[in-house]
Amino acid sequence: MKMLINGEWCDAASGKVFEVRNPATGDLIEEVPFGNEDDVRAAVEAAGEAFADWSTKDPRVRSKILLFAATEVRRRNTELGTLLTTEQGKPIREAVDEINGFANILEYYHALSAREQGEYLKIRGYGHAAVQRRPLGICGAIIPWNMPAIIMGWKIGAALTAGNTMVLKPARTAPLTCIRLAEILEEAGLPPGVLNIVTGPGETVGREIARNPGIRKVSFTGEVGTGRQVAMDAAPTMKHLTLELGGSDPMIVADDADIGMAVEGVIRGRFYNCGQVCTAVKRLYLFDSIADEFIRHLKSRVEEIVVGNGLDRGVSMGPLNNRAGFMRVVTQVDTAREQDEGTIITGGRTPEGEAYKRGFFFLPTLVTDVPYDSILFSEEVFGPVLPIATVSGLDEAIDLANNSRYGLGASVWTRSADVIARATESLEAGIVWVNQHLRIPPEVPFGGMKSSGIGRENGSRALEEYTEEKTVLIRL
Structure with a gap:
């Protein structure tokens, strides 16, 4: 060309x-x-x-x-x-x-x-x-x-x-x-x-x-x-x-949210394009009362993701685009593992098999019980890795969501008008979604706050x- x-x-x-x-x-x-x-x-x-x-x-x-x-x-x-x-x-x-x-x-x-x-x-x-x-x-x-x-x-x-x-x-x-x-x-x-x-x-x-x-x-x-x-x-x-x-978009799931809808929101919002989207879900905050049920459903759905060559039938997640990005994700996950920053409940490695050896493949990864100061929260993870933390309520979730140099996107999942009003007013992000994430029609302005x-x-x-x-x- x-x-x-x-x-x-x-x-x-x-x-x-x-x-x-x-x-x-x-x-x-x-x-x-x-x-x-x-x-x-x-x-x-x-x-x-x-x-x-x-x-x-x-x-x-x-x-x-x-x-x-x-x-x-x-x-x-x-x-x-x-x-x-x-x-x-x-x-x-x-x-x-x-x-x-x-x-x-x-x-x-x-x-x-x-x-x-x-x-x-x-x-x-x-x-x-x-x-x-x-x-x-x-x-x-x-x-x-x-x-x-x-x-x-x-x-x-x-x-x-x-x-x-x-x-x-x-x-x-x-x-x-x-x-x-x-x-x-x-x-x-x-x-x-x-x-x-x-x-x-x-x-x-x-x-x-x-x-x-x-x-x-x-x-x-x-x-x-x-x-x-x-x-x-x-x-x-x-x-x-x-x-x-870029961004490190938080997703907040309240205790009255539709769990099935929110789980599907994570699947698309985090693992679309192998997680290589600036507005992808990169931090997940779950209200305590629903955390166990949510994580159980989410783990099951994540393990259904088929990793492979994007041209092959049935593949739902391809490789990372380049070696530098691949190595950065590997390093971030390895660092969190070595520093005992959470529990990897699925993924956390490259897939096994000859078909994966020549490409930049990494399994979709969930990390639970992640401390708030973990590298997985403080840095932008530009790949298929999702750190998860639990919160006592909306105020704590908003404080943690805003505790970042980034301010591109954020989402809140709830049926409550009060939660919607408080979250959309307080979240420091250029775009805030309610019961959805990642979708950006051409009619709406798009950009970020802070860094x-x-x-x-x-x-x-x-x-x-x-x-x-x-x-x-x-x-x-």
Whole structure:
């Protein structure tokens, strides 16, 4: 596969490539250009040349291109889902859902494109005021490997609808689906230079996107340390920033909750995509009175999860995406075990058998009686491991849930209106679910508090993030 710069599919300026391998088998899938700063600068130049025409097009014309692309993506969802599973590892059902989610985002912004941006005011003593919203210009996007299609959709959907052009860097371990989606957008009529894809390492390509003075905004999704570096690199040129930096989402189950529903919420909320979701359930707090029953049902359901190659029939959880992530999960579980931080009641190791030796597989894991200061609670565990603690009631659960540097998502499971009101008011998170977890429709703003980031993606709010205001005061 090639990079996309100014409508041309090309190799890197360096002539170098890097390998993309299947995380389930270790097999080579594709070689991709190893881009560098020069490639980013060429993409910025192309995006700058394309901006004048793209930003002045009728918004309905821009949005039709997104709609045409969405229709084609849906038509090819199995093909694209297979590619996503092959490079990322998730089961094919989850991959096809993600591809359809990308199409859903483009369709949403198509529908939103006719909405008037800005506002008009009549102010006594001053006259008339018009608050105009204009596209920022060239924007940069840095995409992670865990949900590449969805997160690409979040960033390009709002940015392109608002009239911006973009330079996008996919993740090194999962760039192929992003490239294919860009091809479909080009086939749908996206003009040259509006969307440019530069593949390569974060140390060069990512940093140049953050530093380049021609780029007005950077939207980054990834871990906290890298997000801080992006912010520091962007600061000298006063870029607009959206940083979504991960989370350690608490799930609180009250004593009046529907246990069956909540158990299924854990299964999807923790083990979807092998637990590699920033808003996954990563800390489970159970009211004392229901803890034993809940854990018994949950253990039974977890042991029904079928681990394997995401392309194989019947598999419900694939491998971790890369060696670094795999080793971090292994280290976190081993550390908790060595320090006697809880009891592993299922999982806690790699599965046995020849089929698992070449991939980054780890069994779905439950750890009970976890002390509140355990590494499993204090660090983000980006894999299929769930620490569980019991609480005396809602006040203790909320205190523990908020005792984290993260504040991305949280959920509460209850039938009580009072519990819902208290929890949704008090939980320090950018999104709070009630009797559900992980679901994020494109209509709602998404982002975090505290170290989980700044800015919002999704919804009409995202269009504001990709525009700037100009106030015009008129006295007649």
